[in-house]
Amino acid sequence: MTIAERLMHIGSYILPSKVSDYARHIIKWEVFSERILENPLIIRHIPERKSIILDVGSRYSQIPLELASLGHVVYALDIEDYAFKHKNLTYVKEDIRKTSFPNNFFDVVTIVSTLE
Numbered sequence: 001m002t003i004a005e006r007l008m009h010i011g012s013y014i015l016p017s018k019v020s021d022y023a024r025h026i027i028k029w030e031v032f033s034e035r036i037l038e039n040p041l042i043i044r045h046i047p048e049r050k051s052i053i054l055d056v057g058s059r060y061s062q063i064p065l066e067l068a069s070l071g072h073v074v075y076a077l078d079i080e081d082y083a084f085k086h087k088n089l090t091y092v093k094e095d096i097r098k099t100s101f102p103n104n105f106f107d108v109v110t111i112v113s114t115l116e
Helices: 003-014 017-031 035-044 063-069
Strands: 052-056 073-078 089-093 108-111
Touching: 035 063, 052 063, 063 073, 063 089
Parallel strands: 052 073, 052 108, 073 089
Antiparallel strands: none
């Protein structure tokens, strides 16, 4: 059993099920996958000036939280719930095919591993 699998197994006993689900996903995909390369690459290409950013497919992503922590105004868009909170982060439960945002509202749009 790998370290990640052990952590996920232990977490399933000590964390509430909703938190355990997020923890398992984050350990698997944000720590032990290509996200360790993708996330810094995305952040590096975001303008330094404070921007209004839309992140599409945010359910398990740390990108919206990281961008909000850097001072950007971030909208996390997903059809599933988003667990993280931040003063610069707004979660919107909508489908990307039909949103309530006006045209040209965002300075930047990020979408990682959502279209495939």
